[in-house]
Amino acid sequence: MNEKSYRRYLNALIAGDQRQCQEIFEAWFAANPDLCHLYDGLVQRSLYEVGVLWERNQISVATEHLATAISEGLMNLIYPRLFKLPRVGKSAVVACSANEYHQIGGKMVADIFEANGWRGYFLGASTSPQELLGLIQGKCPDVVALSVAVHANLDAVLSLAETVRGAFADLPILVGGQAFLLGGRERAEQIAGVHYLASLAELEAWVIRHAG
Amino acid sequence: MQADAAEAALAYVMETAPVLALTLDAQLHVVAVNEMARSVLPEGTEGSLLAELVVDFSNSMDFTWLTAQRGSSHRLTIKTASGLPETYHFRFFPLAGGTLALGGMDFQEQALMHSEVLGLNRELNNLARSLHQANAELLELNQLKNQFLGMAAHDLRNPLGIIMIYDGFVLDGAGDTLSAEHRCYLEKIQTAARRMQQIIDDFLDVSMIESGNLRLELVPASVVEIVGDILPICQLAAEKKKVALLVDATNDRRRLPVDAPKLQQVLLNLVRNAVEYSLAGQRVWLSSQWDDRSLVFAVRDEGPGIAQEEQGRLFAAFGRANTRKTAKERSVGLGLAIAQKIVKAHGGRLWVESTPGAGAAFFAALPSKKLDEMLEGKCQ
Numbered sequence: 001m002n003e004k005s006y007r008r009y010l011n012a013l014i015a016g017d018q019r020q021c022q023e024i025f026e027a028w029f030a031a032n033p034d035l036c037h038l039y040d041g042l043v044q045r046s047l048y049e050v051g052v053l054w055e056r057n058q059i060s061v062a063t064e065h066l067a068t069a070i071s072e073g074l075m076n077l078i079y080p081r082l083f084k085l086p087r088v089g090k091s092a093v094v095a096c097s098a099n100e101y102h103q104i105g106g107k108m109v110a111d112i113f114e115a116n117g118w119r120g121y122f123l124g125a126s127t128s129p130q131e132l133l134g135l136i137q138g139k140c141p142d143v144v145a146l147s148v149a150v151h152a153n154l155d156a157v158l159s160l161a162e163t164v165r166g167a168f169a170d171l172p173i174l175v176g177g178q179a180f181l182l183g184g185r186e187r188a189e190q191i192a193g194v195h196y197l198a199s200l201a202e203l204e205a206w207v208i209r210h211a212g
Numbered sequence: 213m214q215a216d217a218a219e220a221a222l223a224y225v226m227e228t229a230p231v232l233a234l235t236l237d238a239q240l241h242v243v244a245v246n247e248m249a250r251s252v253l254p255e256g257t258e259g260s261l262l263a264e265l266v267v268d269f270s271n272s273m274d275f276t277w278l279t280a281q282r283g284s285s286h287r288l289t290i291k292t293a294s295g296l297p298e299t300y301h302f303r304f305f306p307l308a309g310g311t312l313a314l315g316g317m318d319f320q321e322q323a324l325m326h327s328e329v330l331g332l333n334r335e336l337n338n339l340a341r342s343l344h345q346a347n348a349e350l351l352e353l354n355q356l357k358n359q360f361l362g363m364a365a366h367d368l369r370n371p372l373g374i375i376m377i378y379d380g381f382v383l384d385g386a387g388d389t390l391s392a393e394h395r396c397y398l399e400k401i402q403t404a405a406r407r408m409q410q411i412i413d414d415f416l417d418v419s420m421i422e423s424g425n426l427r428l429e430l431v432p433a434s435v436v437e438i439v440g441d442i443l444p445i446c447q448l449a450a451e452k453k454k455v456a457l458l459v460d461a462t463n464d465r466r467r468l469p470v471d472a473p474k475l476q477q478v479l480l481n482l483v484r485n486a487v488e489y490s491l492a493g494q495r496v497w498l499s500s501q502w503d504d505r506s507l508v509f510a511v512r513d514e515g516p517g518i519a520q521e522e523q524g525r526l527f528a529a530f531g532r533a534n535t536r537k538t539a540k541e542r543s544v545g546l547g548l549a550i551a552q553k554i555v556k557a558h559g560g561r562l563w564v565e566s567t568p569g570a571g572a573a574f575f576a577a578l579p580s581k582k583l584d585e586m587l588e589g590k591c592q
Contacts, residue, residue: 065330072337079341083348103334107341119345124338 362419
């Protein structure tokens with residue numbers, strides 16, 4: 001898929017044209033059925049751009065919310081295929097910190113695990129430590145991934161990582177998300193067993209490396 | 213300049229501002245409305261009374277008093293063109309010969325609703341994801357269950373076969389050396405083992421069907437051939453219960469591509485069920501009939517019948533009716549589930565018609581055209 005189709009998608013997303021977005025989304029995935037490529041090149045890129053437009057007052061907050069809702073709705077279209085892929089017998093629990101309502105990044109992370117044969121359990125937006133610890137206890141995952149989009153929530157996500165570390169000493173923890181674009185990687189990696197991953201592609205490489 | 217500014221402000225209110233503006237006459241009729249009010253309020257608002265626009269469940273609002281209040285804001289819910297009432301904060305200002313009503317949106321309520329909608333949308337998307345995930349996990353578990361069932365049933369079959377063979381040797385070869393009591397014990401072992409073999413066969417069938425491994429071997433066969441092979445077994449079962457088995461399916465020689473052994477399994481199951489739910493002296497009918505499109509087998513009985521609410525779950529695995537079999541025969545409730553899968557695999561339909569107290573009738577319809585096409589490999 002080319003730049004022109006990406007631009008058409010972005011324009012449709014800003015215009016709230018769900019149908020056109022779906023056409024491009026499906027064509028993109030049909031041309032290259034690689035989830036990481038789809039999320040990275042279309043969904044994440046367009047939402048980052050929508051975020052910038054909103055910050056510059058070029059679109060309203062309602063338009064930004066609609067764009068997120070459309071993107072999340074499109075991701076649902078992948079699920080009937082995604083969850084039927086062969087399993088490798090590993091699982092991940094993915095969560096956002098408390099008060100982090102931008103959940104789409106976390107959901108993409110959980111889906112990347114699924115696309116590579118892992119089970120990716122996603123807890124949704126604004127996860128309390130109790131909920132997260134409860135799910136880890138119940139699912140006994142091989143890794144926990146914490147996603148944070150808003151820089152102001154960085155402290156909360158690092159505190160969540162410390163809570164997990166306190167309760168499960170050997171469980172690897174991955175962190176990432178848009179918030180780290182403004183720093184925080186060093187602080188995160190000071191916590192034992194915490195790895196920062198800068199992109200979905202890095203995440204996918206990690207997932208493949210640890211599948212065996 | 214001040215007059216110009218006031219005029220510009222009024223023009224803004226009337227044309228662009230997100231505020232409802234209504235001018236009212238002395239009797240509180242709506243005289244004129246701004247652009248926003250025109251888009252929000254029901255058509256033909258001009259001329260109606262303010263009271264007719266406001267949702268007043270208690271019918272106790274004093275609009276004359278309300279519009280006379282200056283400087284304070286009143287929360288009013290108004291009727292809208294969409295039919296969905298909306299809440300606005302109104303203030304009333306005196307005009308020559310009337311009142312100007314300005315309604316601002318309840319932004320707190322809007323923000324609350326906005327946040328609620330976003331939250332619900334997030335939740336809905338997460339539920340959709342969880343549902344797909346849970347469904348995939350259930351399918352995996354079901355597959356494991358089928359594998360386990362198939363393996364366990366297969367492994368149980370051999371030792372059971374040995375038990376039955378040696379029990380049979382002793383019964384046949386012991387002659388008079390066995391006491392009546394010991395012969396009775398061995399016969400009970402034989403009966404229980406046969407029953408167990410039936411259950412194991414059902415488990416194997418379910419495991420095979422649910423794994424998607426049910427393969428039909430379609431060969432043209434007539435009703436005479438299909439029914440003829442199972443008739444002695446059906447009659448034996450009926451005689452044991454002193455039930456009269458009436459068969460009207462032995463003269464039909466028209467051929468239809470079917471998997472005869474599997475179809476016989478279906479008919480045998482239906483007849484056995486009918487017999488097991490019948491009392492001595494009652495009748496069971498096995499018949500067949502062609503219509504334009506199908507060959508329809510029917511098995512009817514004069515047993516207790518099946519309540520309407522139980523008919524739906526009869527064909528589910530382990531889904532038995534509450535009705536007791538007349539001789540307390542036991543079953544795990546797989547027979548009808550298997551029968552339905554076999555009939556469906558033939559492209560047909562299995563169903564029941566029954567009135568409690570007036571017996572039951574089971575029908576298996578096999579579509580002739582579709583089966584011809586399946587034989588020719590045109591459809592699966």
